[in-house]
Amino acid sequence: MSVKAYIETNKERFLNELLDLLRIPSVSADPKFKSDVHQAAAFVKESLEKAGVDKAEICSTAGYPIVYGEKIIDPTAPTVLIYGHYDVQPADPYELWDSPPFEPVIKKTDSHPEGAIYARGSADDKGQFYMHVKAFESMLAKNQLACNIKFMIEGEEEVGSENLDLFVKANKEKLQADVVLISDTSMISMDHPSVTVGLRGLAYMQVEVTGPNRDLHSGTYGGAVANPINVLCKLIASLHDEDNKITIPGFYDKVEEYDLAYRTQLNKAPFEEEDYKKKLDIAETSGEKGYSTIERVGIRPTLDVNGIWGGYTAEGAKTVLPSKAYAKVSMRLVPNQDHREIAKLFENHLKAIAPASVKVKVVPHHGGQAAVVPTDSIGYYAAEAAIEEAFGKKAIPTREGGSIPITSLFQQELGLDPILMGFGLDTDAIHSPNEHYGVKNYFMGIETIALFFKHFSSMYGKKQGN
């Protein structure tokens, strides 16, 4: 029986195991889910053991633990380090979910005619990292594994992976590998499989504007005392100019301008603007002047307010001039922009432009560097070969708008360029209500990852002259 047949035979179990994992609400951002996050870590450890690793361990950190497991088939064989995360984004607003976020159900949709798993974390990233566990199990079971495998599955990706940094630095020896493989990105479509070769960085900030020392009656004081919400709106509005360029001094200093040839190549990726607008129900896309939608999310930095609040937000009307207003603002960064430097520029700028009538406090939440992955490595070639064998089509290299801050960590600390072979779709609604992940994507992913292990071992062996 081939590896493919093994996967086919075990389909139902592979799916049910994932559903069990999805039932654990491992929301790392919200302390009330603390025990659930730990429970998810224990689940992952057990899954690795069952799949056949030599040893698995739950490694404590100052935050949530990192689950590590390895199978060394031969110390001289090449090693694939797999990274993923078992924590998930908060599921609120719950009322916008068609089914409860932690009670997975399988439903058929236009994008997933063979069914999709609806649950928080189904695509990001439980459904995706779990494919690696199952691909590993399948290869091992069929005696086909020709490389060593190391798993490093963390629980703080959605809150900035702060403790992963220390862990990687302290465990360089243990994590030694020849490639890092990550499935936490998306493909263009099942008809256009792709490999992500660029990711944006992130600088996530919280802004607090304080006006008067207490909430005031807007009739008695309105017009004479600065309203922190009005001021916050002014500050935020001023961060983009008429061309939707970001106005923070120095923000673009290190942003690379690509030549026409590169931009033309980038814009050749399959993309239907009309279809994109229709799916989002928007009349127009909107972004930095002079760039296409693909460029705006791929090679240009951005600034978005992720949350804003202040004053009276419940039913009805309250005539209050509030004491405070808040916003969460994140900037997506491109290669060479340092997230710490950008965070500082943001803070300095906001404080410089704030009127004397209010006090402004800026707190950086977390950040990560942008990444560009070379396309001339064995890892990349192996990904291409695996995709071609599984999908019957050549992989398209794409640059994605999201951020996986730890990619630059692997480059710096382990000297490894990560291979970003994700199987999600943009329509999977990750970070949104009704997140889902195609059942077909799940099984195609398992198959493709198994093929990656095969091709990587084989190509690596050839390079070494074995």
Added chain:
Amino acid sequence: MSVKAYIETNKERFLNELLDLLRIPSVSADPKFKSDVHQAAAFVKESLEKAGVDKAEICSTAGYPIVYGEKIIDPTAPTVLIYGHYDVQPADPYELWDSPPFEPVIKKTDSHPEGAIYARGSADDKGQFYMHVKAFESMLAKNQLACNIKFMIEGEEEVGSENLDLFVKANKEKLQADVVLISDTSMISMDHPSVTVGLRGLAYMQVEVTGPNRDLHSGTYGGAVANPINVLCKLIASLHDEDNKITIPGFYDKVEEYDLAYRTQLNKAPFEEEDYKKKLDIAETSGEKGYSTIERVGIRPTLDVNGIWGGYTAEGAKTVLPSKAYAKVSMRLVPNQDHREIAKLFENHLKAIAPASVKVKVVPHHGGQAAVVPTDSIGYYAAEAAIEEAFGKKAIPTREGGSIPITSLFQQELGLDPILMGFGLDTDAIHSPNEHYGVKNYFMGIETIALFFKHFSSMYGKKQGN
């Protein structure tokens, strides 16, 4: 025993009755307090009966009831119509209260060395309208009442008094009077008793900005799809120009520009800018260029955001590009600005300036017209005489920034100019956490209102040639 002695003798009871009323959380804006609001109405009816009205009734409306009670001592005697409201503002944010908002406590403060009652509604307006009940009881008990008294105490003032309009129009006969007396405003200070002769109007709007049809991942879509929070901030920011003038076309068309003599007179009211800033802990006041703080809240219209929300507002970070963002925006209006017209101008303007990348919905919440009270009426003279007798000082006429939308209703439907004789202080924190009302203000108010009844009857009699 004089009326003053009667008040003195019954002090403790007068205070405890008010505390009982304050224990009822009659928040009209929030449906979860519905039964409490009705309970407050029942309390008011019973209080009027105990104080000695001929009859009291709870008059149903489409919303919360209006409590009506009257004492006709002589059909030929002048009649004072008393207006007040038993509903209160929402108390949230609860965590900013030093003591629970519906468990009144008496504490001493700098502004109230003889103690102040801390509770939601203590100053606005339970503590103030209840003074009328007690002044009426005292005059009646001491056989000094020489005018008829009608009470109309409503339960929807904090949500726009929508049903009062119908009630007044349907009960013109019943409500016939010679003056309307209202205590729902503040004085400059106990050393500077004042009568409010101008109030601003109000147009309260809710704005909803919709971007994509669902929450999106800000990495995947950020920079290419308009973020409704960023757009809302731009819209709000654009509503004021550099001089803090409101940019809505036509907004100032009907605003009266006062001559220098009037403005000089207005600015003579006791006011210490440094003290004002210190009490609010702000470095600078802020408002429309070319006007003083007194003018900004008294004779100029304003626009304040009373609440804003959208995206992720809980702990931690979520990289979401939300589908929707909301704001509650209110404009304070001056005489001649029609609140319905201004609401329409606001809506039209927002829709005109919104980019095609989003949808904007504007819903008017409620509104009311501004009012100016003449100072040459018997009612005003009676208020002056009552204040002078009680405080030993001449009353200062002031224009206040708040709104009591129903004043224009009384002018139009009953032909009565209201006398706005309030006893609160600006520091009472109405509509804020830790609202309070001075114990001394409460008793001085009762005494002054009783004197108003006396002087009004006497002056009215003289005018009639009795």
